[in-house]
Amino acid sequence: MNGTRKWDTSKQHTLRYIAGPEDEDVKLRTILRQRLQVSRRLMTKLKFIEGGITVNGARLYMDAKLKPGDVVELRLPVETSETIEPQPMELDILYEDDYLLAVNKPAGIIVHPTLGHDRDTLANGVMYYWQQRGESYRFRPVHRLDEETSGVVVIAKNAYVHERISQQLQEHTVxxxxxxxxxxxxxxxxxxxxxxxxxxxxxxxxxxxxxxxxxxxxxxxxxxxxxxxxxxxxxxxxxxxxxxxxxxxxxxxxxxxxxxxxxxxxxxxxxxxxxxxxxxxxxxxxxxxxxxxxxxxxxxxxxxxxxxxxxxxxxxxxxxx
Incomplete structure (x- = not known):
């Protein structure tokens, strides 16, 4: 039996991994980097968050070795883009689940606020959309479109999802x-x-x-x-x-x-x-x-x-x- 991965949305955004037989004596760092594909940057960030990375509910050193059945949890904090002002905007939602949002961007709208242009962007509309649903996320587009280009824009709802898709883009598998x-x-x-x-x-x-x-x-x-x-x-x-x-x-x-x-x-x-x-x-x-x-x-x-x-x-x- 291989280790299993599951996302638990009831605890903020928690990714849970249950170690399998092949994980016997494998270091926690290896589980995070290879099994869960967590970047060094995100791993360092979570280490300094209370309960960010735990094994069976306890905080362990990265060199700690696991045994089958151990439960590794990553708890990503709830984030928001506080500098982006929510603004009512008609959005054409193409896809959405607990991890991703995809929007059909009209031509003539930029994706993200820039210096001197902090309103009427796709980000403003998405932040308002989430606000009206009582949800809190940071605006994380996984790719960009030019202002005058229309079409699909995919937005990740947390840092882990954003990094995994960014890796796919770097590997040219998207x-x-x-x-x-x-x-x-x-x-x-x-x-x-x-x-x-x-x-x-x-x-x-x-x-x-x-x-x-x-x-x-x-x-x-x-x-x-x-x-x-x-x-x-x-x-x-x-x-x-x-x-x-x-x-x-x-x-x-x-x-x-x-x-x-x-x-x-x-x-x-x-x-x-x-x-x-x-x-x-x-x-x-x-x-x-x-x-x-x-x-x-x-x-x-x-x-x-x-x-x-x-x-x-x-x-x-x-x-x-």
Missing amino acids: QKIYIAYVHGILERSSDVISAPIDRDPENPHIRIVTESGYPAVTAYEVLRTFAHASQVRLSLKTGRTHQIRVHMRWLGHPLIGDRMYALPEYDDEPYRALLPGQALHAQKIVLRHPIHDEDIQIEAPLPAELLRLQSMLEQGADSGR
């Missing part, structure tokens, strides 16, 4: 699928773009493809072609800032409505009234649930502005797939 509308007709119907990205030395807010940059890989598939544009499905293999926008511009097919990465040969003026920014939507994310240990798939439908854009492109289409 699948993130986007839908974009780009200028022009791509030469290939599908391909993998492997082109390193870094800041533009002349403008640090902009990213460029450069040999000295960080590895960046994007796979794409053309879903449909129109008269002068294409609908493309993209999958991120890495997570560089503005990666899709930079890679598509580098191919010579910038996203429709993308002012930052536009090319002079394409005219965005006909689409200005339809779009708040670039025509990019985070359609789907697939990840391993940190507690249930099973894959979950979260999808967000295309927003109204992209459906209107598609209709406009269809009216002028001369080819399709």
Whole structure:
């Protein structure tokens, strides 16, 4: 029999692990790091919290050896993002359980408050949502979307869950699928773009493809072609800032409505009234649930502005797939 793991929500947020035969004489530190995959940072934090880490209800040294049947408990404190002001906001909830919240973010809203912009963010709306339900969590998005990009944003409800998903992202085991509308007709119907990205030395807010940059890989598939544009499905293999926008511009097919990465040969003026920014939507994310240990798939439908854009492109289409 292997050791078993269970989350007990009745005691704040408590993760319980019952040692199995294979845990005989295994150190507590090893159980935490290897069996429960607790980071050193979180482990250190819990060591200084009363009852943060216990074995059979008692506090032990990290080098203490366990025996089968011992109960290891991690008690994460209830936290809140006190600096984020709760603010009423209509939220499109895609998924929620005791550990995760997934929201369909509209274009035109930033995920987290920034200097000089501490209201009207997704975080403000989520904090209000939790407040109205009598719940207290810290706002912990596991990934970000650009302000003008719509779609799935996943938020962890405690530090342990956040770290486990962050590890999946680092290991590139999270699948993130986007839908974009780009200028022009791509030469290939599908391909993998492997082109390193870094800041533009002349403008640090902009990213460029450069040999000295960080590895960046994007796979794409053309879903449909129109008269002068294409609908493309993209999958991120890495997570560089503005990666899709930079890679598509580098191919010579910038996203429709993308002012930052536009090319002079394409005219965005006909689409200005339809779009708040670039025509990019985070359609789907697939990840391993940190507690249930099973894959979950979260999808967000295309927003109204992209459906209107598609209709406009269809009216002028001369080819399709």
